[in-house]
Amino acid sequence: MFVEVKRTWNPVVGCLHECSYCWARIIARRLARMGIKPYADTGFQPSLTHERLKARFREGEFVFVCDMGDLFGEWVPSMWIQSVLDTIRRWPKTTFLLLTKNPGRYLKFELPENAIAGATIESNRDYQLSKAPPQSTRIKAMSRLKHRKMISIEPILDFDLDEFSEAIRRIMPEFVYIGYDNYNCGLPEPEPEKTMRLVERLQEFTEVRLKTIKAVVGSHR
Numbered sequence: 001m002f003v004e005v006k007r008t009w010n011p012v013v014g015c016l017h018e019c020s021y022c023w024a025r026i027i028a029r030r031l032a033r034m035g036i037k038p039y040a041d042t043g044f045q046p047s048l049t050h051e052r053l054k055a056r057f058r059e060g061e062f063v064f065v066c067d068m069g070d071l072f073g074e075w076v077p078s079m080w081i082q083s084v085l086d087t088i089r090r091w092p093k094t095t096f097l098l099l100t101k102n103p104g105r106y107l108k109f110e111l112p113e114n115a116i117a118g119a120t121i122e123s124n125r126d127y128q129l130s131k132a133p134p135q136s137t138r139i140k141a142m143s144r145l146k147h148r149k150m151i152s153i154e155p156i157l158d159f160d161l162d163e164f165s166e167a168i169r170r171i172m173p174e175f176v177y178i179g180y181d182n183y184n185c186g187l188p189e190p191e192p193e194k195t196m197r198l199v200e201r202l203q204e205f206t207e208v209r210l211k212t213i214k215a216v217v218g219s220h221r
């Protein structure tokens with residue numbers, strides 16, 4: 001099943017992971033300069049907009065939750081997370097995609113059936129590109145989680161083919177996104193041919209959704 005993300009929903013924004021390649025922080029600064037809330041008030045500091053918990057959703061919609069922050073960051077009050085999960089439960093015919101770099105926190109909540117628990121895991125190797133838990137910690141947490149799952153390998157970082165594909169196999173995600181850095185951040189990236197070998201391995205057991213794969217299938221978006 002392929003479901004395009006048609007809508008984002010940001011009741012909680014802001015993030016303290018400080019990834020070196022963060023595009024959301026740049027957008028938040030731009031929106032703040034334009035006077036757009038909540039960024040004009042809080043910048044990229046974590047905040048909850050109560051009004052957005054009253055959003056309405058359509059049957060069959062696929063909604064990306066909190067693409068301007070990390071809802072499951074350690075700094076986010078549990079009450080905020082619970083409020084978002086309660087809202088998701090009220091719309092059982094809509095599918096909500098959660099995405100975090102701190103998936104260990106998923107284990108502390110009862111996730112709604114209509115939510116897919118996603119984690120960004122850029123490689124099997126632990127790179128020091130942010131304050132988020134290392135990739136190996138995220139892999140362990142996602143392996144323990146019993147729920148609908150997906151993995152975002154974006155921006156992809158150089159990896160060990162056998163170790164990475166087996167780690168993803170243990171997680172058993174419904175689908176995997178793979179894409180390169182779009183912002184020329186100078187990341188340690190794998191060659192496209194190596195990435196395509198990973199794609200073939202993953203396709204043996206899950207659906208792979210390609211995003212930006214450099215010269216192999218297209219150009220940067």
Ligand code: SF4
Nearest residue numbers: 015017018019022024
């Ligand atoms: S987790 Fe996402 S929003 Fe947070 S700093 Fe990293 S790239 Fe930015």
